[in-house]
Amino acid sequence: xxxxxxxxxxxxxxxxxxxxxxxxxxxxxxxxxxxxxxxxxxxxxxxxxxxxxxxxxxxxxxxxxxxxxxxxxxxxxxxxxxxxxxxxxxxxxxxxxxxxxxxxxx
Amino acid sequence: xxxxxxxxxxxxxxxxxxxxxxxxxxxxxxxxxxxxxxxxxxxxxxxxxxxxxxxxxxxxxxxxxxxxxxxxxxxxxxxxxxxxxxxxxxxxxxxxxxxxxxxxxx
Numbered sequence: 114x115x116x117x118x119x120x121x122x123x124x125x126x127x128x129x130x131x132x133x134x135x136x137x138x139x140x141x142x143x144x145x146x147x148x149x150x151x152x153x154x155x156x157x158x159x160x161x162x163x164x165x166x167x168x169x170x171x172x173x174x175x176x177x178x179x180x181x182x183x184x185x186x187x188x189x190x191x192x193x194x195x196x197x198x199x200x201x202x203x204x205x206x207x208x209x210x211x212x213x214x215x216x217x218x219x
Numbered sequence: 220x221x222x223x224x225x226x227x228x229x230x231x232x233x234x235x236x237x238x239x240x241x242x243x244x245x246x247x248x249x250x251x252x253x254x255x256x257x258x259x260x261x262x263x264x265x266x267x268x269x270x271x272x273x274x275x276x277x278x279x280x281x282x283x284x285x286x287x288x289x290x291x292x293x294x295x296x297x298x299x300x301x302x303x304x305x306x307x308x309x310x311x312x313x314x315x316x317x318x319x320x321x322x323x324x325x
Contacts, residue, residue: 114271114272114273115238115272115273116236116237116238116273116309116310116311117236117311122313126232126234126313126315128232128234128277128317130222130223130267130277131222132221132222134325161236161273161275162271162273162275163269163270163271163272163273163274163275164269164271165220165268165269165270165271166220166221166269167220167221167222167267167268167269168269169267169268169269169275169277171234171236171275171277197323197325201323201325202324202325203222203322203323203324203325204222204322204323205222205223205320205321205322205323206320206321206322207228207232207317207319207320208317208318208319208320209232209315209316209317209318210315210316210318211234211313211314211315212314212315212316213313213314214311214312214313214314215311215312216309216310216311216312217303217307217309217310217311218308218309219240219303219307219308219309
């Protein structure tokens with residue numbers, strides 16, 4: 114996992130913040146599969162993810178259409194369903210338009 | 220750390236993604252102090268943070284003015300300086316306007 118290299122703004126960010134339920138129940142495998150699959154979607158620009166008390170995944174997309182296409186993707190729909198039924202206690206998804214970026218590299 | 224409770228969009232998100240250097244050198248203490256201090260800033264709406272291979276902190280703000288005021292805050296300027304000199308190998312800051320939100324709670 115690295116800091117995502119994205120093109121110049123504007124583009125979109127999907128900020129997904131979650132609280133997990135205890136049992137893994139195939140979560141790790143599905144999560145990796147979704148990350149892999151997302152990268153083949155039209156308009157996908159990158160993803161960043163970390164988990165401690167809460168999990169945060171930020172994915173970057175060319176436009177709202179690309180985000181909606183990914184939301185509707187059959188395998189992803191299936192994962193979303195299982196997420197609600199099994200994996201997540203609660204989550205919040207925020208759709209945000211990236212307007213500016215500042216980078217630092219030692 | 221919980222999922223941030225924020226008002227209805229629009230508002231702004233500052234997505235801070237970082238790779239840390241090894242030694243802590245007071246990082247944990249400063250990080251907690253900054254989180255605490257941010258909450259007293261005008262226009263601060265909430266914060267979410269998690270760290271694994273990379274660290275992700277997303278803070279939410281009423282508008283760009285509030286983000287800029289926080290950036291200019293003296294104690295925060297001091298932390299930013301030390302961040303560049305000591306704590307961070309690299310980081311990316313993205314400023315994004317939250318346009319929509321979807322919440323799930325079991």
